[in-house]
Amino acid sequence: MTHCPGLIDERRKERISVRFFSCVCGNRLFFENVQCVGCGARAGFCPVCREVTALHPDGGDIWRCGNRACGARLKLCRNYSEHDVCNACVTEVEAADPAKIFCAACRCNETIPDLSVEGNRAKWARLEAAKRRLFCELNMLNLDFGSAADGCAFPLSFDFKADRSSGSGGFREMDEGEVVYTGHDSGKITINIREADDAEREKLRVILGEKHRTLIGHFRHEIAHYFWEKWFGGSPPPDCIRLFGDPGNPPYQEALERYYNSGPPPDWNRRFISTYATMHPFEDWAETFAFYLDMEASLFTARNLHLLEAALPADFDTRLDTMQEMGIRLNEMNRTMGLPDLVPEIVPAPAREKLRFVDRCVRANGAIANVPVA
Ligand SMILES: [Zn+2]
Ligand SMILES: [Zn+2]
Ligand SMILES: [Zn+2]
Ligand SMILES: [Zn+2]
Structure with missing residues (x-):
């Protein structure tokens, strides 16, 4: 059988990349949505049809994908149902495995921010949103990556941590042991959660003379080290x-x-x-x-x-x-x-x-x- 890989590749990428989605009510849905502002339905990302869709309650903690061509039985990612920092679902079948109660992106987390600190949940939510965009793009490019729970030969994991002494002024200037360096080591990507604070990140951008400093940019940079x-x-x-x-x-x-x-x-x-x-x-x-x-x-x-x-x-x-x-x-x-x-x-x-x-x-x-x- 012959086919044109270039063509198939591009069509597949268009389908998997970030785009507008639609709710059953006809309203437009976006990649990060957790609710349709048109009909009020809960919304989320279905891993089966790869759409952000309305989610219909289907008994207990089961939800049905609102995409009529799909209709998969789903559970909310644990970070969606418990912390509201994710909008992805897991299939009911997959969620029966205790290692897979989290979505593929959240399964890679090893350290999450200390949620007893005010403001950390909001920072974590911004980090997860950027991470989901990264994962969406890596899937679009058909690259092989994933968590240890997914059996990835070179597992990818994330630590989202804060500096031990908050309120310190500089970045590289701070004493060793007090500061969390954003970076990659042997499959582990560490991000200082200070980067999820807009004012802090902008301050660093100016100090370091950068044209851009964004969360998605950090993820794209660090995943490059992972692939090297x-x-x-x-x-x-x-x-x-x-x-x-x-x-x-x-x-x-x-x-x-x-x-x-x-x-x-x-x-x-x-x-x-x-x-x-x-x-x-x-x-x-x-x-x-x-x-x-x-x-x-x-x-x-x-x-x-x-x-x-x-x-x-x-x-x-x-x-x-x-x-x-x-x-x-x-x-x-x-x-x-x-x-x-x-x-x-x-x-x-x-x-x-x-x-x-x-x-x-x-x-x-x-x-x-x-x-x-x-
Ligand atoms: Zn709707
Ligand atoms: Zn679906
Ligand atoms: Zn998740
Ligand atoms: Zn680097």
């Missing part, structure tokens, strides 16, 4: 070293100190996607990969919302050109409203070549992966 470790381990392929540099030289700690002491090289924008990408090959990969995820998510959302008329091109370079052209227009829209540029990045030729490499890695690994349920 999963795909390359300690031996990245020669092409990767040629483009991003040798991660052993200079060693990470040395590169980190140099970056925070001296800043990026003056000609950084002729070679890198961002200033932080100049710090070390690992960070160049993560910044480049995060931009790639920004691009893919934006293109599919734009396509699904009919902001782009033509079907998305399969070829990477045309996709990037489409993103940049769209970015110029959206930046002007944001400036009209006094907001920062939506797509601030300028992509110099060496960064474009790195992005092409990321695209090859995603396509190679996406093609062979199983699709996890989320």
